[in-house]
Amino acid sequence: MDHRSHKVWPMDGIDLSVRIGPLTLKNPVMTASGTFGYGREFHPLVDPGQLGAVVVKGISVRPRAGNPPPRIVETPSGMLNAIGLANVGLEKFLKEKLPPLAKLNAVVIVNIYGHSESEYGEVAAGLKGIEGIAGIEVNVSCPNVERGGMAFGTDPEVTARVTEKVLKNSDKPVIVKLSPNVTDIGSVARAAESAGADGLSLINTLAGMAVDIEKRIPRLANVSGGLSGPAIRPVALYKVYQVVQTVHIPVIGLGGIVDYRDALEFLILGAKAIQVGTANFIQPTASLDIIDGLRRYCEEQGISKIEDLIGTLEIS
Numbered sequence: 642m643d644h645r646s647h648k649v650w651p652m653d654g655i656d657l658s659v660r661i662g663p664l665t666l667k668n669p670v671m672t673a674s675g676t677f678g679y680g681r682e683f684h685p686l687v688d689p690g691q692l693g694a695v696v697v698k699g700i701s702v703r704p705r706a707g708n709p710p711p712r713i714v715e716t717p718s719g720m721l722n723a724i725g726l727a728n729v730g731l732e733k734f735l736k737e738k739l740p741p742l743a744k745l746n747a748v749v750i751v752n753i754y755g756h757s758e759s760e761y762g763e764v765a766a767g768l769k770g771i772e773g774i775a776g777i778e779v780n781v782s783c784p785n786v787e788r789g790g791m792a793f794g795t796d797p798e799v800t801a802r803v804t805e806k807v808l809k810n811s812d813k814p815v816i817v818k819l820s821p822n823v824t825d826i827g828s829v830a831r832a833a834e835s836a837g838a839d840g841l842s843l844i845n846t847l848a849g850m851a852v853d854i855e856k857r858i859p860r861l862a863n864v865s866g867g868l869s870g871p872a873i874r875p876v877a878l879y880k881v882y883q884v885v886q887t888v889h890i891p892v893i894g895l896g897g898i899v900d901y902r903d904a905l906e907f908l909i910l911g912a913k914a915i916q917v918g919t920a921n922f923i924q925p926t927a928s929l930d931i932i933d934g935l936r937r938y939c940e941e942q943g944i945s946k947i948e949d950l951i952g953t954l955e956i957s
């Protein structure tokens with residue numbers, strides 16, 4: 642019998658919820674850090690309360706202006722950015738950005754970074770005990786800053802130490818965001834897992850650059866930047882594939898996801914959830930469209946719980 646002809650549950654009866662360690666999300670779709678502001682900027686076009694979670698722009702202890710312009714360049718099927726982790730800083734985030742977002746019933750994951758191992762701990766400590774924060778995502782993988790970011794995430798031992806530092810200072814679930822700019826992502830993933838991370842997210846941007854041939858200068862003031870968008874999706878899929886084979890903690894997949902079909906590739910591979918990044922700049926409602934698409938796909942395929950689909954990749 643063709644199960645597709647027997648839809649026994651209404652469309653809105655499909656269970657899209659997923660568990661990421663101690664966190665249960667109502668659906669597997671989050672917005673990626675740095676591409677959705679502090680979550681309110683897209684409202685009312687996108688109601689952040691409808692998303693699985695909103696991952697806010699990376700927060701540091703002190704405010705940061707970021708790199709000088711130009712800091713964004715369009716590239717084939719993607720973009721390069723060298724924002725340099727510009728952000729309002731911990732204090733202003735807690736006072737001005739978090740309360741309105743929490744009021745919209747959004748599940749908020751705070752992306753954090755530091756310039757030293759101890760600064761990661763300081764940001765985590767500053768978020769301790771604060772209501773309206775569901776989890777922390779630790780950025781050890783930003784390629785656009787001189788110190789900090791990727792320098793931490795390319796070394797398994799340093800990744801483990803940063804993870805421990807954050808866990809020690811935190812009362813929230815901790816997700817470590819990994820860099821693709823490494824030879825063996827499995828060893829960094831294992832290090833974060835051994836240190837106690839509740840989950841992993843990957844990938845951050847791929848290091849890259851572009852040249853202005855008229856002026857013969859780099860197109861980014863920072864010279865190099867991070868490549869994102871559909872151009873990186875096959876790389877992201879393979880890195881996620883490698884990591885889900887290696888660790889037992891939940892993995893969140895991202896990199897070049899534009900529509901629900903892209904999201905499905907990651908879920909079928911074994912990612913428990915996905916994040917939508919650069920696509921938000923092209924189609925602001927991309928994340929909501931993906932939730933709708935996933936629901937429709939489940940209905941057509943006769944899947945009542947999306948968790949049943951996760952990790953169903955067959956390799957002969």
Ligand SMILES: Cc1cc2nc3c(=O)[nH]c(=O)nc-3n(C[C@H](O)[C@H](O)[C@H](O)COP(=O)(O)O)c2cc1C
Nearest residue numbers: 673674675699722780844845869870896897918919
């Ligand atoms: C403009 C911009 C800013 C970003 N800022 C951050 C950030 O603050 N922290 C972080 O962990 N990742 C940051 N990222 C990386 C994204 O969250 C994501 O990992 C990456 O763009 C790949 O996903 P995508 O191809 O869907 O955009 C940023 C990406 C872009 C394009």
